[in-house]
Amino acid sequence: xxxxxxxxxxxxDTFPKxxxxxxxxxxxxxxxxxxxxxxDVAKNHQAELQxxxxxxxxxxxxxxxxxxxxxxxxxxxxxxxxxxxxSAGVSGFSMALFTRVLxxxxxxxxxxLVDVRKEMKDTRIHAYFPM
Numbered sequence: 173x174x175x176x177x178x179x180x181x182x183x184x185d186t187f188p189k190x191x192x193x194x195x196x197x198x199x200x201x202x203x204x205x206x207x208x209x210x211x212d213v214a215k216n217h218q219a220e221l222q223x224x225x226x227x228x229x230x231x232x233x234x235x236x237x238x239x240x241x242x243x244x245x246x247x248x249x250x251x252x253x254x255x256x257x258x259s260a261g262v263s264g265f266s267m268a269l270f271t272r273v274l275x276x277x278x279x280x281x282x283x284x285l286v287d288v289r290k291e292m293k294d295t296r297i298h299a300y301f302p303m
Contacts, residue, residue, distance in 0.1 A: 180238065186298040192287035193238075193299070196266070203269035234303040241295040254301070259289045 180187070180197045187194065204211040221229045237251030238258070262285055270276040276284075291297060 180299050181235075181302055182297070182299045184298055186296060188297075191291050191297075192284065193291040193297070196262075196284070196288045199274060200266065200269055203273040206273050207269075235300040236303055238297065238299040238301070239293055239295055241298050251300075255292055258292055262288060262292075 180193060201211050218229050218231050235247075236254045237247050239255040240248045240252045242248050242251055263282065266281060266285065267278065270281045271278055
């Protein structure tokens with residue numbers, strides 16, 4: 173897997189290290205940690221449930237492709253819908269962290285998100301959200 177922090181992963185070398193999408197993901201994570209609401213907290217859920225006494229905790233991992241790059245028809249369709257939803261909503265779910273926490277202007281964010289959306293739609297990048 174790649175060294176991308178949140179929430180984007182890849183299992184091959186198709187994700188450029190200097191990509192806008194990687195930068196967006198890392199900045200979202202950093203902003204969330206600054207305000208004490210880390211977006212990667214789910215990685216600790218199993219241990220936390222066990223710590224408070226739950227036993228037989230099962231974790232199931234799923235992937236949501238970022239776009240229609242997979243060959244499997246099920247994941248290709250899932251990726252198509254994921255890309256559409258992400259592209260349409262990324263401005264809305266980025267605005268607060270980028271402007272209120274990281275100090276960006278709304279205009280700076282919108283210009284940055286042009287490249288994020290472009291990479292999101294690039295089927296040469298085999299990225300996914302871990303679920």
